[in-house]
Amino acid sequence: MYSRRCFVWLKNSLLWKSNFRKCSLTKILIALFSLSSLSFLAYQCLIDHSHVKRHEIPVSTIECRLNPVSGGMFSPSDHSSSSNHRIDNKVLVIVETQYSYLGQDIIHLLEAIRVKYKVEPNGKTLPYLTHGNKGKYSAIIFENFDAYVNMDAWNRELLDKYCRDFNVGIISFVASRDNIAYSKRMKDFPLTIYQYMAIEDYELNPMSNIWRITRPGEIIRGPLKDDEWVIFQFEHATYKPLSYAKLSRNYGRYIDLSGNTVFPAIQDLGLLDGIQKVIFGNGLRFWLHCLVFLDSLSYLSHGKLSLPLDRYVLIDIDDVFVGAAGKRMKVSDVHALLAAQNRLRSHIKGFYFNLGFSGKYYQKGTPEENLGDRLLVEMRDKFWWFPHMWHHEQPHKFQLPALERGMLQNYHFAQKYNIPVVNNYAVAPHHSGVYPVHEPLYEAWHKVWNITVSSTEEYLHLRPARRRRGFFYRGIKVLPRQTCGLYTHNLLIDKYPGGREKLDASIRGGELFQTFLYNKVNIFMTHMCNYGSDRLALYTFESAVKFLQCWTNLHLQTIPPQDLAQVYFSSYPDELNPIWVNPCRDKRHLAIWSPRKVCNTLPHLIVIGPQKTGTTAIYTFLNMHPSIRSNVKQPVIFEELHFFSSDQYYNKGLDWYMNAFKLDNPNQTDIVFFEKTAAYFDNPMAPMRIASLIPDVKLVLILLDPIKRAYSWYQHARAHQNPASLNYTFYEIITAGEGSHKIQRDLRNRCLNPSLYAQHLERWLDYFHPSQLLILDGQEIKENPPLVMSKIQKFIEVKPYIDFRKLLRYDAKKKFYCQVLSTDNTKCLGPGKGRVYPPMEESAYRFLKMFFRRHNVALSKLLMKLNQATPVPAWLKEDLQETL
Numbered sequence: 001m002y003s004r005r006c007f008v009w010l011k012n013s014l015l016w017k018s019n020f021r022k023c024s025l026t027k028i029l030i031a032l033f034s035l036s037s038l039s040f041l042a043y044q045c046l047i048d049h050s051h052v053k054r055h056e057i058p059v060s061t062i063e064c065r066l067n068p069v070s071g072g073m074f075s076p077s078d079h080s081s082s083s084n085h086r087i088d089n090k091v092l093v094i095v096e097t098q099y100s101y102l103g104q105d106i107i108h109l110l111e112a113i114r115v116k117y118k119v120e121p122n123g124k125t126l127p128y129l130t131h132g133n134k135g136k137y138s139a140i141i142f143e144n145f146d147a148y149v150n151m152d153a154w155n156r157e158l159l160d161k162y163c164r165d166f167n168v169g170i171i172s173f174v175a176s177r178d179n180i181a182y183s184k185r186m187k188d189f190p191l192t193i194y195q196y197m198a199i200e201d202y203e204l205n206p207m208s209n210i211w212r213i214t215r216p217g218e219i220i221r222g223p224l225k226d227d228e229w230v231i232f233q234f235e236h237a238t239y240k241p242l243s244y245a246k247l248s249r250n251y252g253r254y255i256d257l258s259g260n261t262v263f264p265a266i267q268d269l270g271l272l273d274g275i276q277k278v279i280f281g282n283g284l285r286f287w288l289h290c291l292v293f294l295d296s297l298s299y300l301s302h303g304k305l306s307l308p309l310d311r312y313v314l315i316d317i318d319d320v321f322v323g324a325a326g327k328r329m330k331v332s333d334v335h336a337l338l339a340a341q342n343r344l345r346s347h348i349k350g351f352y353f354n355l356g357f358s359g360k361y362y363q364k365g366t367p368e369e370n371l372g373d374r375l376l377v378e379m380r381d382k383f384w385w386f387p388h389m390w391h392h393e394q395p396h397k398f399q400l401p402a403l404e405r406g407m408l409q410n411y412h413f414a415q416k417y418n419i420p421v422v423n424n425y426a427v428a429p430h431h432s433g434v435y436p437v438h439e440p441l442y443e444a445w446h447k448v449w450n451i452t453v454s455s456t457e458e459y460l461h462l463r464p465a466r467r468r469r470g471f472f473y474r475g476i477k478v479l480p481r482q483t484c485g486l487y488t489h490n491l492l493i494d495k496y497p498g499g500r501e502k503l504d505a506s507i508r509g510g511e512l513f514q515t516f517l518y519n520k521v522n523i524f525m526t527h528m529c530n531y532g533s534d535r536l537a538l539y540t541f542e543s544a545v546k547f548l549q550c551w552t553n554l555h556l557q558t559i560p561p562q563d564l565a566q567v568y569f570s571s572y573p574d575e576l577n578p579i580w581v582n583p584c585r586d587k588r589h590l591a592i593w594s595p596r597k598v599c600n601t602l603p604h605l606i607v608i609g610p611q612k613t614g615t616t617a618i619y620t621f622l623n624m625h626p627s628i629r630s631n632v633k634q635p636v637i638f639e640e641l642h643f644f645s646s647d648q649y650y651n652k653g654l655d656w657y658m659n660a661f662k663l664d665n666p667n668q669t670d671i672v673f674f675e676k677t678a679a680y681f682d683n684p685m686a687p688m689r690i691a692s693l694i695p696d697v698k699l700v701l702i703l704l705d706p707i708k709r710a711y712s713w714y715q716h717a718r719a720h721q722n723p724a725s726l727n728y729t730f731y732e733i734i735t736a737g738e739g740s741h742k743i744q745r746d747l748r749n750r751c752l753n754p755s756l757y758a759q760h761l762e763r764w765l766d767y768f769h770p771s772q773l774l775i776l777d778g779q780e781i782k783e784n785p786p787l788v789m790s791k792i793q794k795f796i797e798v799k800p801y802i803d804f805r806k807l808l809r810y811d812a813k814k815k816f817y818c819q820v821l822s823t824d825n826t827k828c829l830g831p832g833k834g835r836v837y838p839p840m841e842e843s844a845y846r847f848l849k850m851f852f853r854r855h856n857v858a859l860s861k862l863l864m865k866l867n868q869a870t871p872v873p874a875w876l877k878e879d880l881q882e883t884l
């Protein structure tokens with residue numbers, strides 16, 4: 001086709017040339033231009049001709065040269081030992097700076113394999129390494145080995161002792177500092193480093209005992225990319241090479257290297273200082289070091305940070321009938337697909353291609369391609385099938401009836417052609433409706449197809465891919481999808497963006513290889529066009545799995561999507577609950593979010609509690625402001641939404657939450673929404689969930705004397721007929737020990753825990769900048785609410801400014817401030833707020849004074865660090881003066 005088009009161009013241009021003499025000067029110029037374009041086109045035609053002529057479809061050329069002896073010798077160990085019971089599965093990473101490249105690479109890799117980490121910049125005092133008799137870290141990583149070697153004596157001693165006591169190892173890197181080759185003897189170690197070396201023919205030492213995922217035996221032939229290698233020479237049996245290479249250059253007599261074999265990564269068995277180490281002579285941009293790094297982590301942490309060897313693979317052909325005529329699969333492509341499926345089964349146990357379909361596009365290609373469609377359907381039982389939409393429509397644009405109608409058409413198509421759809425799995429075009437969640441899609445999937453598993457690239461966001469996760473919502477398990485680098489326009493290998501080398505680099509140790517390496521479950525999206533033309537998908541996956549088998553001990557397998565979801569969520573149970581992010585803050589999310597939805601119905605302010613500190617008074621007073629509006633009250637929970645603190649409400653979804661905030665019209669912009677849920681403050685999930693959805697929200701925290709707060713809760717419990725509060729005195733409740741009744745202990749916890757202000761506040765500060773937080777004194781809310789309301793108004797910069805002295809008046813009967821209705825009338829909070837109850841027993845007061853002492857000290861320190869504009873609450877000052 002391309003060549004025919006070129007021919008027409010050539011012919012037309014030549015005809016135009018025959019009238020050349022009649023042309024004016026301008027025409028001559030145009031002709032010249034045309035001639036040059038012509039030659040360019042002719043050149044292009046030739047080039048493209050070569051494409052068309054090239055009848056060879058690219059095939060994978062990867063062959064393992066694996067030495068059969070060494071290959072067979074290694075049965076992967078998980079490195080576990082009794083030492084791993086005493087350490088947490090977290091890593092301490094000491095980086096050069098917050099932004100240094102290698103430091104970032106290390107952190108990104110840890111994130112990709114879901115290993116928890118703490119990052120500390122070099123030079124700072126070490127964080128606490130233990131809690132109780134447990135070690136906090138199962139491995140220590142130094143971005144720069146020099147930072148470890150030159151650590152100040154105190155910290156070094158502390159760290160070495162920790163490593164010895166808990167049998168924890170160190171991974172570190174040595175980088176070339178200057179652009180000249182030289183050698184240097186390492187301080188304190190019988191180790192010489194040679195920097196700025198060029199090396200070639202890299203291979204791993206098969207005799208090392210660290211290999212688990214890595215399969216040594218292969219050689220990376222030829223020179224390695226940069227000259228910046230560091231190699232090691234040693235004079236002690238504590239060191240063992242992890243890898244070998246050859247020098248690519250002769251460095252002359254100044255560099256004394258005996259023999260040509262050098263060691264670019266080494267293992268220190270700890271014979272000298274009792275600490276095992278792995279030291280790399282280059283960073284993680286060299287792909288093989290990522291693999292060695294994984295095994296080093298596993299080995300040095302005694303298996304605590306060991307990754308499994310199983311890798312689950314699902315290759316979806318996103319829509320097997322959707323593709324422009326001329327780019328679709330033909331009969332030969334369908335045969336090739338089946339043949340590749342059979343070949344892949346020898347590398348991936350139980351492998352099937354998973355074919356998505358939108359029935360409307362069946363038989364919509366050229367006659368040749370329609371035969372391909374027909375053959376696919378004839379071979380239906382050879383593949384797995386899953387439903388897409390009927391005409392590949394984006395679900396977020398439709399409501400339930402239309403979605404159901406479309407799905408039913410696709411359903412009838414499947415029935416008509418006997419397509420076996422048995423896996424309860426579906427995906428949506430462009431991820432639309434899956435996340436951000438479009439409730440009608442979930443409903444329609446249930447109704448029409450009984451879908452229980454889906455997958456998307458968009459949760460939490462498309463990028464970075466290493467942070468994609470899964471979630472469970474409305475009975476559907478949504479798994480993360482990975483990207484394999486093939487899109488609808490990738491038809492020919494020579495036209496692959498960045499060239500064939502780019503695709504091959506991804507397969508041979510690059511992005512695709514590392515995706516397999518880091519993710520236990522890999523669901524890839526491919527497209528019908530990737531299986532026509534050059535069949536790039538077949539080339540890509542056949543090459544990728546062969547390369548994986550050359551270099552790793554990973555076991556690849558395909559299992560039905562439902563089982564896959566089971567594997568995924570039993571490995572990562574923390575991910576079951578979804579996390580809601582604001583669709584308006586991610587362009588891609590916004591593009592697949594219902595056009596009916598508006599962005600401005602999320603609160604700007606949240607009163608986070610804790611309970612019994614005066615939160616209802618603040619809620620009521622805020623609602624008196626003409627521009628401030630709370631959520632609408634809900635059945636059972638009334639004004640408190642509990643969205644961020646209760647799974648039950650959080651799982652009602654984002655629509656439920658956003659629908660609780662009502663504008664008079666969608667364009668209204670003069671309203672400041674707020675919500676108050678007093679249980680947020682001490683809830684472990686609330687800060688993370690709020691920060692994910694409304695990262696720039698403003699927060700109001702109220703701190704009342706913790707003793708008063710505890711007693712008020714006890715009285716609240718009595719008023720609600722809580723059996724423990726009716727059967728036990730306050731003193732008996734707050735002093736309940738582990739031997740006490742559960743109801744007693746539960747009430748004790750509700751009385752005391754929210755009052756541990758410093759502890760909870762620290763968690764909020766992990767997610768929010770101090771400037772987002774206004775801390776109020778609960779006593780001041782009781783005594784001078786107009787002043788408090790003035791502080792809040794300034795904090796949220798709301799207009800107009802309202803003087804609450806005119807709106808609130810002290811009510812002698814209620815003994816609290818109430819809303820002014822008229823000169824004689826006020827409206828006070830209900831009988832449940834500002835209760836009358838007997839004073840606290842002296843013994844309870846004394847006990848609590850002692851109990852809260854250290855927590856109050858911690859709070860005062862924290863507040864001092866925050867340097868808040870609001871002064872420290874009066875009760876805290878008094879307490880510290882009394883007790884210290």
Ligand SMILES: Nc1ncnc2c1ncn2[C@@H]1O[C@H](COP(=O)(O)OS(=O)(=O)O)[C@@H](OP(=O)(O)O)[C@H]1O
Pocket residue numbers: 610611612613614615616617678712713715716781782816817818829832833834835
């Ligand atoms: N204006 C006004 N009217 C009534 N009550 C007031 C007021 N200002 C502050 N307070 C104090 O608020 C306490 C109840 O706190 P909360 O509203 O946060 O309680 S709850 O967690 O929502 O149940 C409540 O606690 P108790 O006195 O123990 O009932 C009051 O002390």
